[in-house]
Amino acid sequence: MATDTHHHHNEHHDEPSWIRKYVFSTDHKVIGIQYGLTSLVFLFFGFCLLMMMRWQLAYPGEALPLLGKWLGEARMPGGVMAPEFYNQLGAMHGTIMVFLGVVPLAVGAFGNYLVPLQVGAQDMAFPKLNMSSYWVYFVGGVVMFASFFVPEGAAQSGWTSYAPLSIVTTPAQSIFRGQTMWLIGMVFLITSSLLGSVNIIVTIVQLRAPGLTWMRLPFFCWAQLVTSFLLLLAFPPLEAAGVMQLMDRLAGSSFFMPAGLVISGKPWEGSGGGSALLWQHLFWFLAHPEVYVLILPAMGIVAEVIANNTRKPLWGYSALVWASAILGFLSFVVWAHHMYLTGMGTAISAFFQTTTMLISVPSIIILTALILSLWGGSIRFTTPMLFALAFLPMFGIGGLTGLPLGLATSDIQLHDTYYVIGHFHYVVAPGTIFALFAGIYYWYPKVTGRRMSETLGKWHFWGSLVFMNTVFMPMFVQGMAGMSRRMYDGGEAYLHNQHVLGFNRMIGVGAWGLGLFQLFFIINFFWSLKRGEKVNDNPWKATTLEWNTPTPPPHGNFTKIPDAYRGPYEYSLPGSDTHKDYYPQWEPDHVAKAGPKETK
Amino acid sequence: MSAHIEIPYNMDERPDTGLYNAKLGVWLFLASEVMLFGALFSSYVLLRTGASTWEAGHLILNWKLAMVNTFVLIGSSVTMVMSWAALKMNNLAKFKLYMGLTVLCGIAFLVIKGIEYAAKFEHGLLPNQSTFMAIYFTMTGLHGLHVIGGMIVNGYLLGPGSKMWATEPQRFTNRIEVAGLYWHFVDLVWIFLFPTLYLLPGK
Known part of the structure; x- marks a missing residue:
């Protein structure tokens, strides 16, 4: 019955539109590439922030050549970096590199592209969730990037956003302030990583090809599996902390504000009674994993x-x-x-x-x-x-x-x-x-x-x-x-x-x-x-299942769902000859060991 | 021509794991939810132990309304199971009855919660008054959002989503099971929230 409906479904969707194919695609490979390109752009952007900071550190108080004027008087008065702008660069360099650059590249791009291929699956377990994971990440990135352009600029309290500093800096109760947008951006990024990590775990547990037992799984997949569990379980406490910090900034609560605080000579108006250490505990509960x-x-x-x-x-x-x-x-x-x-x-x-x-x-x-x-x-x-x-x-x-x-x-x-x-x-x-x-x-x-x-x-x-x-x-x-x-x-x-x-x-x-x-x-x-x-399809003469696909892999990946006949790294085993020093996972013994013939 | 993709085990159980994909997925999601609310409960403990004074919930919150809400939510969990059982017995009409009751209970819960919130706003008991009020609004607010999320899913499954019963009954029954697991979790969170916020004495 299920096959019938799928068939029916297929007749209407022979050739997906350009948008469905490249923008709102549910194909894990397209999503992987989207993640990869976006995160590389963010890595480059975060690196540019760093290069500007290093100028200020190498030549403190000297005007930054070329860029200085272009960045505007508020950020660079007379071409010299303002301290507040330096703090924004520092906070956003860390945030962008970790949450928008490296993790989306390592998990979003590599994990998405390779895990289904290496386990011999046609796609991730939940393709639509996979697509939403990328777009939620994208929105989080846009929010973070846009925060540079709101009044008083982006977040300035370090990538760790320690309270009380993060709460008393640019304290207006508006969402258009750097720190508030940082928190909102983080909520998006955490949601995205939640969707992505559930998907990767289910894909590895449920979609392994026949014969691909746990100890035949490439180490890359193991690493992605453990990583996904860390994302799944360590990120929510930061989400809770983010919500509490949002409450402190927007609703005037005092989760992270102890009693008797005096800020710039004025007593803090909130109720007090909170704990600045609570933020640190919740933040590092995520940030160490x-x-x-x-x-x-x-x-x-x-x-x-x-x-x-x-x-x-x-x-x-x-x-x-x-x-x-x-x-x-x-x-x-x-x-x-x-x-x-x-x-x-x-x-x-x-x-x-x-x-x-x-x-x-x-x-x-x-x-x-x-x-x-x-x-x-x-x-x-x-x-x-x-x-x-x-x-x-x-x-x-x-x-x-x-x-x-x-x-x-x-x-x-x-x-x-x-x-x-x-x-x-x-x-x-x-x-x-x-x-x-x-x-x-x-x-x-x-x-x-x-x-x-x-x-x-x-x-x-x-x-x-x-x-x-x-x-x-x-x-x-x-x-x-x-x-x-x-x-x-x-x-x-x-x-x-x-x-x-x-x-x-x-x-x-x-x-x-x-x-x-x-x-x-x-x-x-x-x-x-x-x-x-x-x-050709296997240029490095490798053994794991992703090299058994056409190049580049089409929608659906494999011409035929592979069987895994052996462990992932059977190179130069005793008995293998000089013509072919590797036994791919997808070749049965009589093919793999049959002498000098190369695989296509 | 795009390749024909069929994700295995999106309906039937994988023999060696005994799970279909969505069931594993929802359990993983619930694990992350446990960490989310776990962090909030831990924050409650840390803030309370560090505070010099702490309000007694039963003195400033309406524990009677909350008690009613507890039974409303437990009742909705029961009807949720009944709706799943009805599908297992091939009875779509009964499913619709019980699922409808589940959604109604959700609405009743939110209305009662709204009455409670309105009274707090009226008396100026806002998150900026004390850490207790702050955590009360944060936790019940976040829980309320989870109730709303669950009702959207349940409402969809009761309405347009139920068309799937005609074409893929097994898959539809799975969906109810998965939505049910989530709904029971939301119920469970409330069962912890109620005594923590409304019944514990102050100090």
Whole structure:
């Protein structure tokens, strides 16, 4: 009966209109590409905000060439950055990079495009929800972007929006104020990630192809599964907190406003009785798992690229799977290690120090397994592989520098200094973003049918690697010298950090150099669409199911729903010959092992 | 010609998981809802323990009306189950009767809630008066939005959505089950809200 109605349905929808095909599409691949392009634009935008900030830090009080005049007197009086505008740039750089850039790229784009392909499904479990997830995200992005143009500009209280600052800044009870729009934008983004994560989990649990048992699932899918659970369960508390902050700003309540507050010499008019720490708890209950939302999909991508380019099975596949599941679980009980400085008490600090040390164990297991996977491999140094390889030490530096922040004693010295900025940027920028670049170079041929230029790719890689480190390595030195973050003048007013101020110029040059080398990527991305080398369906000689589709995959993905006959990384197994060193998941034994014939 | 796409298990259970897609989906959604309201209840605990004074709900809120509302909502959960059971017994007329009652109960709940809110506004008991009033309005307001959301879904399933019964009865019955799971959750939240806000003594 169901088939009948579907048939009937189909006759009317042979060729969907252009709008249904490219704008309001329910095809997970189109949605993935929409997510990808939108988030890349936001990443670039967030990076531009950062490049402007670095000018002010490198040359405090000097007029910004060219752009200064163009941005208007309110933001840049006489071409010099106003402190309020600097704060907007800081808050929005963090917000945009995390919530509109990296997560939508890692989960919205990669997850949407690849998960159904890798599990051998024709689409996501709920295609219409998938489409609404993208559009809700899009609206959230527009709200965030538009907040730059309301009176007094965008949010200015950091990406963490700590109360009471976030409530008393631009306090008008109008929705057209930066912080209020930030909160409304976040509600949209949280709703979008809720729809997306439910979809990814149901797709992985329910739509796995015949024979694709749990332990035959590519590690990328495991990473997406754990990530989706984190998004599903960690984001709602921030939504609750966002609603409460909206109440504080719009309805005059005092959820986050303690009694007896005096703001600019005037007693606060609200009832008081709230708790500023409550915001921090709810915020970090999301924002720490969010770190793993940023890093797990990156690990998933790196695992795929490494297995393929070492031509070896991943070392410790089941250890990787278990470690990521434990990582996901533990990430819910480490949040207050962001709050040692608040005086929440030694007992609570002791608990969170313990859990924080514990969570480093699965992280190290994952990193170790990925490094050991290289051992004895005959490595192909393709552009995706270079980015994946660089991910390992970069994420390693980011992870290891986190340990002193996880221990209250050393954290009290380092808290809110540039050391923290260096630490988490190593995790996210040369860590996650390098992995995302690896993923773009690796799956680009499947999406477009053409390979990206290796030459431009290598320029992009080496430039990015050098300049990423130019930017972030000096921050550790500055931070250990006690230089605080969020300083409008880059710390110029303080005596104790004068000897490390020179690094601000070095970091500035690094940031602009990094920007310059991204042009290689942008040019490569568009040039290869038309001019890249044409490829067959499986150009990297890979084993997972997405390489069993026509290129680019049509609506419905597979010509025939595949069966999975083996695990995901059967490269160079004993008995395989020199003509074909890989057994794809979709080939039965008698085909896979039948000698020199290549798959199409 | 676009390919013919059929998502598997959007109606029947997948043998190894024992679930159809929407059922797993709604359980995951409810898990996130538990975290949403869990965060609000945790906030209540943290704010209350940190406060020097706290109003007694039964002195400033109308606990009698809220008690009536509790029974209205529990009643609507019962009729919701009955409507699903009616479909299981192939009785569309009975389904419509019970689903109609469910929607009516939802309306009754909101009307009573509206009377309560109006009285609070009249007496100037607004969110800016105290943390208690703030959390009262936030939690009951958010719960009210969930009731409205559920009524929109239920109303759709009672009206235009019920056409699916003629073509895909199994799928339609699943939809009622999924909507029911959500509706029971909304009911459950209220069962926690009622004693927390209306009955607990002050300090």
